[in-house]
Amino acid sequence: MDSGVNGKVLCSLSNTLPFELKPSIQENMYSLVTKTSLDREKVSQYEITIQAKDLGVPPMTAFKSLVVEVSDVNDNRPQFPQNPLELYLPENNVPGASIFSVTASDKDLDKNAAITYHIFRGEGNDMASFLNVNSDTGVIHALKSFDFETTKSFKFQVVANDSGSPSLSSNVTVNVYILDQNDNVPVILSPVSANGSAEGVEEIARNVNAGHLVTKVRAFDADVGYNGWLLFSLQEVTDHTLFGLDRYTGQIRTLRPFTETDEAEHKLVILVKDNGNVSQSATATVIIKLVEPKEAFASSDVKTTGETEDNDITFYLIITLGSVSVLFPCQHRCFDCDAML
Known part of the structure; x- marks a missing residue:
């Protein structure tokens, strides 16, 4: 309301704010403008205090406060806390x-x-x-x-x-x-009878010594690790003193020499069980027939060709499994080769 310099007004605000006052061509008029870009995600609201001071002596001052709200624009992408x-x-x-x-x-x-x-x-x-x-x-x-x-x-x-x-x-x-879950039952590969069931007939001479390898039960489990680790046990046997079973390899061997009083035929039921938390199992039946040495030799001579073919088949099977293991490493225990593939 004063005249002359006493009525001349200057306005100012804090330098720490991203705003500034620009004087208008009209006397005592100012524009509040931004001097830097605003980021709502950093500061969403500003409280601004404007000081008006005249040029009189002593100067007179007045203050005006206002609040500036920063509106949102879509400048941020959605973010996942972790990737991948x-x-x-x-x-x-x-x-x-x-x-x-x-x-x-x-x-x-x-x-x-x-x-x-x-x-x-x-x-x-x-x-x-x-x-x-x-x-x-x-x-x-x-x-x-x-x-x-x-x-x-x-x-x-x-x-x-x-x-x-x-x-x-x-x-x-x-x-x-x-x-992997233990969802596969062990599969008996051998001994297998002619009709395809898990039962084999083995003939051995009566004069074999203790420790003689009678046969080997081979099995496979499609699971891996402990779920595919197989153990063998005798579930049923006619004479516990005659035959022993290796729980890891499935090999059946004689425990002692045969005597004249031993039965001519023996039945062994082999339980093959995996090591899953809820184990799966299968059984194989082995029929062992005791024959005189001459009969055993004749039987062995007749089977030579067939056994050669079986050995060839087994050889190709091992080669095939070996090739697969190179391409697709696994931890199945294959008792055909007594190794971890």
Whole structure:
């Protein structure tokens, strides 16, 4: 209200704020403008105090406070807390059940931070067709049951989109490792009878010594680790003093020489059991016939050709398994070669 210099007004504000006052061509008029860009995610609100001071002596001052709210724009993509993610899924999962969930966050507000999810189904991502994700919650469901013996691992991608305009997105890779369950029964490879059942007939001479190898029960389990580690035991035997079974190799050997009073035929039932938490098992029956040495020699001579063919088949089987183990390393215990492949 004063005149002259007493009525001349200067306005100012703190230098620490990202704002400044620019005088207008009209006297005592100022514009409040930004001097740097604003980031709502760092500072969403400013309290500004403007000081007005005249040029009189002594100067008179006045203050005015105002609040500046920084509005949101969609300048932040959804973010996953970790990328990639790892999922360890036991095989034989229930189809349709949830197996995993993903969560992303967005620093923006309201619809700019509202996230929806979908699974990327691009070329070369075949396993994604067996998965579904809840678009609102990120909970993932498997539409099929996975089999460790068929699929040991795969990966897929989940995409998170915000609802801003234009929408921003990011994705996360999920590496899935199928865990083996003890779902395979041991398979008896030998001895096998002519009709294909797990039963074999072995003839040995009465004059063999203690420790003589009568036969070997061979078995295989498609599971791995402890689930595929097989142990052999005698479930039934006509004479415990005659035959012994190696629990690790499946070899049946004589414990003592035969006598004239020993029966001519003996039945052994071999139990083959894996080491899973809930073990699976199979049985093999071995019929051992005692014959006189001359008969045993004649029988051996007749079987020579057939045994050669069997040995050839076994040789090719070992070669085949060896080749597979190079391409697909596993931990199955194969008692045909007494080794861990």
